Amino acid sequence: MLKKFLPLFLVSFSFLFCNCARNNAYYYVALRKQSEGKLIEAKRNFQKAIKTCSPYVVRLSMESLTEIGNVQERLEACSNLVERFKDENSMLIAAKQYVAAGEYSRTILLTNGIDYEKCGNNLAFLRLESMRKKNDTRFNKEVYTWFTVRPLSQEHYSLYCTLAKESQIFIEPGAEDLKAVADFRTEVYKRNFKGAFEIYSSSEGKLPLIPQIVSDIGKVCLYGSDSYYKNAVAFDAFAKKLAARDSEFYAQFYAARLYEKTGNYFSYAANRYKAAMKCAGSDSQYDNALWYLMNLELKRSTERGINCAKQYCSTWHNAEYFEDFFDTLTPLMLSEGRWNDFYSLYRALDGYATDDVTARFAYIYGRLLQEKLAMPVVTDTHGSEAEAAFTRALLSGSEMYYRVMAISRLGLGGQRAEEILCSNRVSEQPQVDMEAQDILLSYAQYGFPEKIYPMWQRFNAEGKVIGYDAGLKVAGFLKDCGELRNVYYPQSLRIAAKVIAKSSHFIHKKDLELLYPRDYSDLISAKCAAYEIPEEIFYSLVRSESFFDAGIGSSAGAVGLSQLMGSTADDIAHRLKYGQYDLKNPADNLEFGAWYLSNLYGRLENHWVLAFFAYNAGITPVRRWNKSSKIEFNNVRSLPYDLFLETIPYSETRQYGRKLISAAAMYAWLYYGKEVLEEVEILVK
Numbered sequence: 049m050l051k052k053f054l055p056l057f058l059v060s061f062s063f064l065f066c067n068c069a070r071n072n073a074y075y076y077v078a079l080r081k082q083s084e085g086k087l088i089e090a091k092r093n094f095q096k097a098i099k100t101c102s103p104y105v106v107r108l109s110m111e112s113l114t115e116i117g118n119v120q121e122r123l124e125a126c127s128n129l130v131e132r133f134k135d136e137n138s139m140l141i142a143a144k145q146y147v148a149a150g151e152y153s154r155t156i157l158l159t160n161g162i163d164y165e166k167c168g169n170n171l172a173f174l175r176l177e178s179m180r181k182k183n184d185t186r187f188n189k190e191v192y193t194w195f196t197v198r199p200l201s202q203e204h205y206s207l208y209c210t211l212a213k214e215s216q217i218f219i220e221p222g223a224e225d226l227k228a229v230a231d232f233r234t235e236v237y238k239r240n241f242k243g244a245f246e247i248y249s250s251s252e253g254k255l256p257l258i259p260q261i262v263s264d265i266g267k268v269c270l271y272g273s274d275s276y277y278k279n280a281v282a283f284d285a286f287a288k289k290l291a292a293r294d295s296e297f298y299a300q301f302y303a304a305r306l307y308e309k310t311g312n313y314f315s316y317a318a319n320r321y322k323a324a325m326k327c328a329g330s331d332s333q334y335d336n337a338l339w340y341l342m343n344l345e346l347k348r349s350t351e352r353g354i355n356c357a358k359q360y361c362s363t364w365h366n367a368e369y370f371e372d373f374f375d376t377l378t379p380l381m382l383s384e385g386r387w388n389d390f391y392s393l394y395r396a397l398d399g400y401a402t403d404d405v406t407a408r409f410a411y412i413y414g415r416l417l418q419e420k421l422a423m424p425v426v427t428d429t430h431g432s433e434a435e436a437a438f439t440r441a442l443l444s445g446s447e448m449y450y451r452v453m454a455i456s457r458l459g460l461g462g463q464r465a466e467e468i469l470c471s472n473r474v475s476e477q478p479q480v481d482m483e484a485q486d487i488l489l490s491y492a493q494y495g496f497p498e499k500i501y502p503m504w505q506r507f508n509a510e511g512k513v514i515g516y517d518a519g520l521k522v523a524g525f526l527k528d529c530g531e532l533r534n535v536y537y538p539q540s541l542r543i544a545a546k547v548i549a550k551s552s553h554f555i556h557k558k559d560l561e562l563l564y565p566r567d568y569s570d571l572i573s574a575k576c577a578a579y580e581i582p583e584e585i586f587y588s589l590v591r592s593e594s595f596f597d598a599g600i601g602s603s604a605g606a607v608g609l610s611q612l613m614g615s616t617a618d619d620i621a622h623r624l625k626y627g628q629y630d631l632k633n634p635a636d637n638l639e640f641g642a643w644y645l646s647n648l649y650g651r652l653e654n655h656w657v658l659a660f661f662a663y664n665a666g667i668t669p670v671r672r673w674n675k676s677s678k679i680e681f682n683n684v685r686s687l688p689y690d691l692f693l694e695t696i697p698y699s700e701t702r703q704y705g706r707k708l709i710s711a712a713a714m715y716a717w718l719y720y721g722k723e724v725l726e727e728v729e730i731l732v733k
Contacts, residue, residue, distance in 0.1 A: 072097065072105045072486070076494040078112065091116050104483045107133055114141055119149050130158060136167060143174040152178035164190070165197040173203035180210070192226045196260060200237040208234045228254035229261070236264045241272030257286065262295045266302025270309060277313070280306035287323070297333050300324035304337075308344055317344055331365035338364055342373050350380045354389055361400040374405045375699050378412070382695050387413075387422035394440070407444035410437045411454055415691055418457075442468055446549050449706035452713045453690060456728035465724055469717070470555040477552040481512040489518055492525040500526060501539040508546070519547030523562050530567060534634065537567045538597035557718070564714045567596040568609070568634055575642035581649075584720055584727065585656055586642060588711035589663065592704065593641075598634050607631040610641025620644060657689045657709065657731050661696065664704040673697065689732040 078093030094116075097109040110132060113125035126142035139158055146155040155178035164172055172194050179187045191211075195204060208230055228251050235244035245268040248255065255261050269279035283303035290296045304320030307313040321341035328334035338360055346353025354377070357370075364370060381389055394409035414437030416422035424433045434457075441454035448469075455465050484507045491499045500522055507514065514522075526540035544562035548555055566572070566587060576583045593611040594600050601607050605614060608631040612620075620640045621629050629636040645659055651667060652658035662670045677695040678687045693705045709731050716727035 072101045072490060075101055075105045075109050076490055076496070078109065079496060079499075080494065082112070082116070087116055102483050102486075104487060108487070111138075111141060114145055123149060123151065123154075136171060140168060140171050140174075143171060143178075147174050147178060152181045156182065156184060164194045169198075169201040169203040173207055176207055177210075180207075188226055192229065195226070195229050195233055196256065196258060198260060200233050205234060205237055225254050225256075229256075233261075233264055236267060239271075241268045241270075243272075244268040245272030257290060257295055259295045259298055262286065262290070262298040262302070266298060266305065269302065270305055276306050276309040280310065280313070280316070284320075287320075292327075294329060296327045297324050297329055297337075300327060301333075301337055301340075304340065304344075308340075314344060314348055335364050335366055335369045339370060339373065342370070343376075346373070346377060346380070350377070350384055350386065353377055354381075354386075354393060357393065358396045361397055364400070367400065367402045367405070371402060371405055372699070374401065374408070375702065378408065379695050379697060379702075382412075382691070385421075387416045388425065390416060390422065391425050391437075394437070398440070403443055403445035404447040404450070407441040407447075407450040407454070411441035411450045411457075412691070412694060414438045414441065414454075414457065415688070419688070419691070447706065447710075448714065449710040452710045452724055452728060453732075456713075456725040459725060461723040461725060465717075466557060469714070469724070470557060470560070472548070472551055472553065472555060477516075478513045478550075480515040480518075481507070484512040485514050485518045488514060488522045492522050497526055497529040497533075497536055501536075501543070504543055513550075514547065516547060516551045516553045519543060520559055520562055523547065527562065527565060527567070534567075534598050537565070538595045538600075541565060541591075541595050560714065561718055564591065564711060564718055565596065566715075566719065568638065571635055571638050575638050579642045579646035581642055581646055582656075582712075582716075582720075584712045584715035584722075586645065587715045588708045589641070589645060589660070590638070591711055592707040598637070599632050608637035609634055610637055610644075612637065612640055612644070616640075616644065655689070656712075657693070657705065660705055660708045661693075661701055665696075665698055665701045669698075693732075 074093045074097035078090045078097060081087070081090035081093060091113065094109040094113050098106050101109065110125065110129045114122050114129060116122070117125070122145055126145045130138045130142045132138075139162075142158060143155050146152070146158065155174055159171065159175040159178075162171065162175065176187065176191055176194065178184075179190065191207070211230070228247065232244055232247045232251065232255060235241075235247060244264070248265055248268055255265065266283065269283070270276075273279060280303050283299050283306060286299035287296060287303055290299050300320050301324040304317045304324060307320060308317035318341060321337050321344065324337040325334050325341070328337060342353060342356045342360070345356040353373075357373070357377070390409050390413035394406055394413060397409065398406050413422060414434040417424060417434040417437070426433060438454040438457045441450045442458075444450040444454075451468060455468060460468065488500055488503060488507075491497070491503065504514070504522075523540045523544040526536040526543065530537035530540060540562065544559075548559065548563055564587070566583075568590075572586055572590070573583060575581070576586050590596060590609050593606075594609045596609065598609050600611075602611060606612060607614070607617075612631055614631075617629065617631055617640055620626075620643055624639070624643060626636075629640070631637050631640070645663060648659040648662045648667060649656060652662060652670065658670055658674065661673075673696055674687070674692060677692050693702055693709075696702045696705070709728070712731060713724045713727040716722040717724050
């Protein structure tokens with residue numbers, strides 16, 4: 049049915065295609081023949097594509113040939129691929145085929161010289177498994193290298209299980225050190241820290257003090273032993289022994305964490321974190337040690353945490369790494385009544401923290417001024433200081449919430465509101481990869497929606513940039529394909545979200561409809577009418593819960609579009625007198641989700657924002673938080689819900705509330721003729 053639908057839609061793509069895309073037609077014809085089971089014709093067209101098409105399409109054609117024909121034909125195609133493209137992706141494709149065919153010697157020859165510290169673990173595993181099969185004399189040495197130079201992975205664990213079962217490497221002469229390393233690191237990987245600590249304690253120097261091993265020893269001393277002070281002293285000794293070596297960072301870092309874990313030696317811990325920052329071998333190591341230092345100081349007192357952030361914010365490298373620190377800090381500052389610290393912090397962070405963090409502190413400070421909790425730092429004429437804070441909050445980054453809330457507080461509507469909502473803070477647009485872009489557009493033109501998202505992910509992993517217009521074009525194509533196969537709805541939304549977030553373009557209002565889609569519109573309209581829910585409210589919930597992915601399941605067990613737990617769904621089914629139901633069925637899931645949201649709304653004094661919080665965290669905690677936050681603010685009658693949100697002790701629920709409020713405002717503005725400020729007023733009054 050989808051294939052019948054596609055030709056009608058594809059006409060609109062023709063103007064986007066260059067001669068390069070048309071010249072790649074052999075490849076797309078080959079894909080069509082392959083999908084029809086006409087493999088001889090497919091192979092012939094792939095071979096023509098290799099002779100005539102653009103470089104990346106040549107590569108895709110050669111990769112496709114490794115999956116067609118008999119074993120010998122596939123192996124020959126693999127040899128041709130790695131001869132033409134001498135990189136790891138090609139090697140991995142070939143190695144998988146060689147191992148499947150039992151061609152272990154070819155796998156070993158192909159992978160000679162790979163760097164175990166940098167190559168993909170799956171490629172390393174295939175090489176070592178082939179060496180094991182062939183009893184290669186280099187096997188033990190290379191396994192030892194692989195098990196010491198990088199974090200353990202599932203591939204490491206799979207090989208270890210095979211070797212442990214066969215006892216192959218553990219009985220050979222000279223394998224004692226390998227056994228100690230493999231046993232120790234595998235127990236760490238399994239998070240059996242007590243068992244790993246026992247191995248470490250009895251290893252008698254068989255564990256080399258290289259970075260990965262020192263890091264693992266630190267973990268087992270933290271989580272596999274309660275002798276924190278003794279272990280901290282041992283790591284101090286490691287730090288002296290390893291001074292000016294690659295492992296010194298981990299020695300200082302885990303000495304700090306162990307001293308912190310004692311609950312007493314906080315100044316010792318702080319000094320070791322600072323020492324780790326000084327000897328950090330990378331930006332990420334520095335930021336990691338600083339993050340722990342900031343959280344340590346916050347643990348000691350909120351004031352120390354604030355001062356530490358001010359002192360070091362100009363030195364960190366990845367501002368996003370510290371966003372959760374500030375999310376923890378915010379409710380602490382509010383609960384302690386540190387109103388004016390919001391001003392000093394947002395001014396100190398501006399230009400160093402992410403725009404989202406700076407916007408948060410600026411917005412909250414403006415609201416505290418309005419509520420007469422904070423005092424103006426400078427002479428405040430007619431609310432000018434609050435207005436300045438809200439104006440800074442308009443410049444939030446990817447998080448729309450504070451932009452939406454600032455628009456509301458500044459009373460902005462019409463063209464001015466649209467300019468803000470459609471602006472983007474990305475300063476520079478990377479160069480577009482035209483060939484990659486043409487491939488995605490051609491998948492749409494030739495009717496291969498199933499190939500678009502996997503190839504999009506591959507291009508992202510390879511650092512290839514797709515242009516704004518082309519990215520939204522393929523997102524729109526997938527959205528339309530979703531009418532017939534729902535799996536394309538979330539793929540469309542994910543592509544649109546990525547394209548818009550990374551674009552330096554002014555975003556057209558119409559383009560935002562791909563970022564805030566109304567998928568399943570007939571079902572959602574019917575459920576909203578049945579349970580008296582404004583459509584923008586329910587769309588925001590479904591978008592935030594599942595990204596319109598009907599088949600999604602969470603690690604906690606929530607299922608489907610509105611992410612319902614089985615126990616909750618059973619209770620709703622009983623109340624609605626349902627017999628059998630399926631939470632992956634959009635109709636059932638949306639029915640249950642709408643009923644549940646409406647029920648929470650009625651039980652929480654008809655406040656949608658409280659219903660949002662309860663949907664995420666449960667109704668009892670929300671009632672408790674609401675009551676306690678009013679007391680903390682010395683206002684037992686009412687508390688503005690935008691400030692209440694910031695006091696919620698669960699970070700997940702705070703972020704959930706932000707997503708739903710901003711999404712509801714955007715849906716109201718895009719589709720239902722409301723200004724953003726009108727919707728915000730309804731939600732947080």
